[in-house]
Amino acid sequence: METQTKQRNSFTGSIGFVLAAAGSAVGLGNIWRFPYLAAKDGGGLFLVVYLALALTFGFALLITEVAIGRKTQESPLTAYSKISKKWGFLGIFSFVVPFIIYPYYCVIGGWVMKYMFSYLAFQGQVAVADGFFTGFITSQWQPIFYTVLFAVLCFIIVYKGVEHGIEKYSKILMPILVVIVIFIAIYSLFISHTDEAGVTRTGLQGAAVYFIPNFEGLTFKGFLTVCLDAMGQLFYSLSIAMGIMIAYGSYMKKDVNLGKSVNQIEIFDTGIALLAGMMIIPAVFAFSGKEGMSAGPGLMFITLPKVFNSLGKFGEFIGLIFFVMVMFAALTSAVSILEAITSSMMDKFKWSRKKSTLVMAASTFVVSIIVCLGYNVFYFDLKLPNGSVGQILDILDYASNNVLMPIIGLLTCILIGWVAKPKTTIDEITLNGEKFGRKTLYVVMIKFVAPILLFIILLKGIGIL
Numbered sequence: 370m371e372t373q374t375k376q377r378n379s380f381t382g383s384i385g386f387v388l389a390a391a392g393s394a395v396g397l398g399n400i401w402r403f404p405y406l407a408a409k410d411g412g413g414l415f416l417v418v419y420l421a422l423a424l425t426f427g428f429a430l431l432i433t434e435v436a437i438g439r440k441t442q443e444s445p446l447t448a449y450s451k452i453s454k455k456w457g458f459l460g461i462f463s464f465v466v467p468f469i470i471y472p473y474y475c476v477i478g479g480w481v482m483k484y485m486f487s488y489l490a491f492q493g494q495v496a497v498a499d500g501f502f503t504g505f506i507t508s509q510w511q512p513i514f515y516t517v518l519f520a521v522l523c524f525i526i527v528y529k530g531v532e533h534g535i536e537k538y539s540k541i542l543m544p545i546l547v548v549i550v551i552f553i554a555i556y557s558l559f560i561s562h563t564d565e566a567g568v569t570r571t572g573l574q575g576a577a578v579y580f581i582p583n584f585e586g587l588t589f590k591g592f593l594t595v596c597l598d599a600m601g602q603l604f605y606s607l608s609i610a611m612g613i614m615i616a617y618g619s620y621m622k623k624d625v626n627l628g629k630s631v632n633q634i635e636i637f638d639t640g641i642a643l644l645a646g647m648m649i650i651p652a653v654f655a656f657s658g659k660e661g662m663s664a665g666p667g668l669m670f671i672t673l674p675k676v677f678n679s680l681g682k683f684g685e686f687i688g689l690i691f692f693v694m695v696m697f698a699a700l701t702s703a704v705s706i707l708e709a710i711t712s713s714m715m716d717k718f719k720w721s722r723k724k725s726t727l728v729m730a731a732s733t734f735v736v737s738i739i740v741c742l743g744y745n746v747f748y749f750d751l752k753l754p755n756g757s758v759g760q761i762l763d764i765l766d767y768a769s770n771n772v773l774m775p776i777i778g779l780l781t782c783i784l785i786g787w788v789a790k791p792k793t794t795i796d797e798i799t800l801n802g803e804k805f806g807r808k809t810l811y812v813v814m815i816k817f818v819a820p821i822l823l824f825i826i827l828l829k830g831i832g833i834l
């Protein structure tokens with residue numbers, strides 16, 4: 370008998386799935402944002418709160434999305450309506466978010482490329498000059514050029530498909546990334562730097578600042594800020610609420626242990642975040658003391674090149690491997706976003722992978738160009754509801770991360786916790802008779818705790834809290 374339906378793409382096994390999903394989760398958030406928040410929020414205190422939330426809140430949300438994907442065997446745009454007919458609108462949200470994020474993620478990927486090539490051409494010192502970063506992003510053609518390079522790489526990987534593209538490249542890039550991160554983290558501990566005032570600081574002292582909880586002057590309000598920061602970071606770091614984990618879950622074979630794989634993704638993502646802190650905090654601390662850590666967004670593109678430069682010739686080598694590693698992290702994340710929207714088109718309109726990838730890459734590219742021009746031709750300053758001031762990139766980032774993603778997360782909890790009931794996902798998680806150790810915790814999380822936390826994140830995002 371001839372089968373009518375085409376076999377769905379799939380990962381070859383559990384390692385392929387875990388590495389691809391970890392590739393998505395490990396991104397700029399782990400390498401730049403996590404260390405920055407940890408330094409700001411009292412080191413070890415932030416780490417403890419983050420870990421506690423990862424094991425409960427993060428786990429519940431991540432396993433829910435993967436289970437929805439594998440159960441429905443559909444991509445985000447069509448998966449929700451298969452869970453419950455009336456909830457198809459959530460699929461549209463889950464398509465719109467990655468469609469908004471992908472264009473600007475490519476632009477940032479382009480910035481990373483620029484730095485990587487500067488170090489490759491032994492021009493790392495140039496990146497240290499005052500105004501280098503601003504000069505680059507405000508120039509008219511350079512950012513577009515590097516964005517194209519980055520977007521073409523993503524396009525090729527997604528075009529090749531799940532097994533021969535995403536899985537294959539994740540299996541190559543992620544292990545290299547881990548080795549580089551561990552290497553720099555260890556090296557960072559041994560740095561010692563004497564500043565103009567004659568003060569010598571070491572990486573080891575910086576590591577102490579990172580790991581030892583700092584309760585000095587901690588108020589209840591301060592503690593709440595730490596919790597809110599940790600929650601928001603966790604949510605973003607696990608690539609939740611943008612359809613990605615649904616798409617990847619839909620490529621997971623039915624005989625793979627879902628719960629175990631999700632644990633492994635979490636360990637991978639959190640482990641890399643912790644190591645990224647070990648890599649960056651001691652180095653920046655040795656170079657400029659505690660104040661250096663408040664550099665915020667400029668940390669990666671402005672402060673770190675200065676740190677590398679202060680380390681002489683070997684520092685340039687570290688700079689090179691650092692930006693190669695960041696490139697890998699950004700690439701595997703960007704690929705997952707493009708895959709989420711591509712697979713949605715394939716399932717919704719029954720387009721071929723080739724056609725879907727082409728249409729999605731081309732249409733998002735137009736937005737990428739507008740984002741690049743946001744720093745010159747279309748330049749303006751807009752005050753956002755959360756108090757920050759930004760350009761087009763920041764507006765897209767704000768709308769997706771602070772508003773749409775918490776809403777999707779919240780609605781997903783309501784759908785699974787109250788409408789379709791947790792049994793829907795639990796049945797999928799225990800499909801082959803696997804034990805689900807944290808089942809009660811999961812039910813409590815998805816029905817009560819996670820929706821409340823997401824609602825708080827949303828209030829904070831829109832500037833009410």
Ligand code: PHE
Nearest residue numbers: 394396397398399606608702
């Ligand atoms: N999870 C990624 C990180 O930690 C962020 C990301 C955002 C990934 C959007 C995919 C899509 O950096």
